[in-house]
Amino acid sequence: MKTVEIKGIKIGEGIPKICIPLTGKTREEIIKEAETVKNMEPDFVEWRADCYEEGKNSENSLEMLKTIHCVLDKIPLLFTFRTDKEGGSQSITCEDYVNLLENAAKTGFVDLIDVEAFFDTDRTESLMKRLKECGVYVAASNHHFDRTPSIEEMVKRMETMDRFGADILKLAVMPKSDEDLMSLLTATVMMKRRTEKPVITMSMGKTGVLSRLCGEASGSAVTFAAGIKASAPGQIPAERMRRTLQLLHESFT
Template structure:
């Protein structure tokens, strides 16, 4: 499997990376949280721009982006507008969603941009091409907050993302039982072992699925999300605790 290099971070090798989501609502809060998170065990930061009160104003977004980039220094940045249908907090039509992500890509200030894979194949292909043209990497994503699909369906979604040119495919699902968590882990192992030629990210959400955030290196997920001041999804573990557990698991694996 190939790794993905983002600044000084190599995804897909060694201990899984820890990404802390920044969900500040104002420019001041976003920049303050960025400064705060830099002192935590954070390999990259995700800016969840759908939480930003000025998200409909592209110039305001780019202004905050410049401030975040300056504060992060060489720490990689994942830019994410999470749509409401996939767990976000702000409604935005597809044309505006595409325009915002293209505008951010053009600045080259984000290292990775999240693209929701089921936005429509033609739209997604065009958006991935535009992001890549700027030299920025793509995290293709899909989130199911209602259920855990069958193992074959999860693998299908990850393979679709890979086939469409995403640098890192990502799937998050909601478990209703312990068996659902095992389904997600089995799908992760199958994808990583049999099909993936690049790093993948998977997780089972809520408290029931928290084991997937801790055992990601075992099953083949390259990154896990840890909370800073606030969790962006159910079951997220604090970054400090997450860092300790991931190091312990890595040590036990002896790799």
């Protein structure tokens, strides 16, 4: 597998990297959260701009982005606006979504940008290309908060993300049974064999917790852990996650 290296962090190699999301609603909450998360020493941080009460305002979001960048200093930053259709906090038009991501990429304050691969498939490939031309990496994503698709559909969706030109392929699903969890893990193993790009998968909620821990075996390169507040069901506190991943890694080596 080819790794994606950001500020010395190699995604797709060794222990799954830990990403902690920032989910504050106000400027004051976000700054406090960023300062706290920085001290947790994550591999990288995700700013969930959709959680910010002014997240759709490009000018205010970019100003907030600059502040987060200054607080985090050398920690890699992932910029995400999760739409309400995929479990996010706000709705947004396609035009505003594209403009927000492109403007964020041009700031130089972010290292990686999340693009919802199926938000507008007619624009996805060209959007990813423009973002990469700005010097950022692109993580294509797809989220299902109400179900776990079939193994075939999950693999097909990740293969589509790959064809679109993403650097990293991310899929999150909601399990309704242990069998759903096993389906997600199977799809992850299959995709690991079909692409050279890092894959990130997770099965959410209590039933899916195992998927957040076993990435070194299944092929998921990143796990999302809770800082002050979880951004999705089933996220484990960051320090507990780090200890568990290290213990599992030692059993593999």
